[in-house]
Every structure is written in structure tokens, then in C-alpha cells.
Amino acid sequence: QYMEQIELMRENEMDIASEFLEMASRLVYIKSAMLLPKYEDEAEDLKKELTGQLIEYQQCREIARMLAPMVDFDTFTKTPSKVEFDLTYNRIHDPMDISAAYVSAVGRGQRKLPPDRSAFAGIVSKKIVSVSSRIIHVMRRLWHGRTVTYKELFEAGSGRSELVATFLAVLELVKGKRVRIEGDGDEAIVHMIEK
Structure with a gap:
């Protein structure tokens, strides 16, 4: 139903209809003002205003009719004109502003550099122990049916990484x-479990 109404509005050309209604109401208002003696002056002013607009509209239509054969937007083209740009930097800056900009730029550059080795000292310098190496260590301790206490497996651990592994x-x-x-x-x- 909504789409039907949209199509109906397109067929009726609502813009033209609304302009027509606006003009009709304006004319009715002028006519009613002319009939009332109290509003005769206002009606005369409205009539003059409307007459001036109609004359202006008629003149515009006449000028457009005269110019129509002279203008064809499909045939007249303009090639882009070459413009020479002056690339010389002409601004004058306060020396303190330039100094502050330089310091800021240097700071941004340093932030993009990789961190110093000392930043990773707590991570990289520590010994990394793999779980597979500790599996081999535990299996060697238990080889040939030996048994060890759970606590003994951790006594030889030299660091946190080795204990966790x-x-x-x-x-x-x-x-x-x-x-x-x-x-x-x-x-x-x-x-060990016997197999």
C-alpha cells in the first residue's frame, strides 16, 4: 500500500500540486482581503507584489527562450589551465616554536625505535627451560624402576623457570x-608405570 501511494504521488507530481495549492490559497487570500473594506490597502499591496513576481517570471522565461539556442552545455568544454605553484616557504616562525617542534619530533622518533636491551633484562636474561627437557630429566631419574619422592624432583631446580617446567x-x-x-x-x- 505504501509503494502504491508513492507511485500515485509520483504520477500526480506532488511538487507541482503543492505549488498550485499555495498559489490558489494566496489568490483566495487576496480576493478575500479585497472584499473586506478594512483590508483594502493590504490587498492592493499583495496584488502589486504578485503582479511584480508574475512580470519578473515572464521576463525570465523570455530571456531563457532567447538564450536557449545560444547555449549548449554538451559542446562547450574548457581544458584545465596549467597553474605554476610557488613552493617557496614564506612563513616566519618564532624560534622557540621551531625548537619545541624539533624536540617533539625527536621524541616521537625515539618512541618508534625498538626498546633498549635493558628493558628486556628481566625476561631475556633468565634461563628458559623447556618442558620436554624436564620430561627427559624426570624419566632418567626414574629409569630402571627407581622411585623418588615428589619433593626430590624439585630440589635440583635452580630457578623459577626450571621449577615450572x-x-x-x-x-x-x-x-x-x-x-x-x-x-x-x-x-x-x-x-614409572611398567608396560
Whole structure:
């Protein structure tokens, strides 16, 4: 229904209809003002205004009719004109502004540089221990049916990275059913599972 109304409005050309209604209401207002003696002066002014607009409209139409054969927008083209640009920098700046801009630019440049090696000292300088190396270490300790306490596996650890890797290695071995942990706390014993 909405689309039907849109099509109907297009067919009726609502812009033209609205202009027609506006002009009709204006004429009715002028006519009613002319009939009332109280508003005769106002009606005369409105009539003169409307007459002037109609004369102006008629003159515009006449001029447009005369100019129409002379102008053809499809045939007249203008090639772009070459413009020489003056690239000389002519502005004058306060020396302090230039100094501040330089300091700011240098600071931005330094921020884009990679960080100094000392920034990574806490990460890179520490020994990185892989979980696979600790799995091999635990399996060697348990070779030939030996048993060790859970606590003994961590006694030789020299750093946090090695301790964490050992813990993860024991978890992987338990998950893979290669070792078993029996007992609780410090008394827990780790031994290999016979296959």
C-alpha cells in the first residue's frame, strides 16, 4: 500500500500540486482581503507584489527562450589551465616554536625505535627451560624402576623457570600414563608405570 501511494504521488507530481495549492490559497487570500473594506490597502499591496513576481517570471522565461539556442552545455568544454605553484616557504616562525617542534619530533622518533636491551633484562636474561627437557630429566631419574619422592624432583631446580617446567613435565607424564604419584604431601612417591 505504501509503494502504491508513492507511485500515485509520483504520477500526480506532488511538487507541482503543492505549488498550485499555495498559489490558489494566496489568490483566495487576496480576493478575500479585497472584499473586506478594512483590508483594502493590504490587498492592493499583495496584488502589486504578485503582479511584480508574475512580470519578473515572464521576463525570465523570455530571456531563457532567447538564450536557449545560444547555449549548449554538451559542446562547450574548457581544458584545465596549467597553474605554476610557488613552493617557496614564506612563513616566519618564532624560534622557540621551531625548537619545541624539533624536540617533539625527536621524541616521537625515539618512541618508534625498538626498546633498549635493558628493558628486556628481566625476561631475556633468565634461563628458559623447556618442558620436554624436564620430561627427559624426570624419566632418567626414574629409569630402571627407581622411585623418588615428589619433593626430590624439585630440589635440583635452580630457578623459577626450571621449577615450572619440572611441574609441567610431571603433569604431562601423569597424563600420558608413564608415571604414577602415590601418597600425599612431602611423602608422595613418583615411579614409572611398567608396560
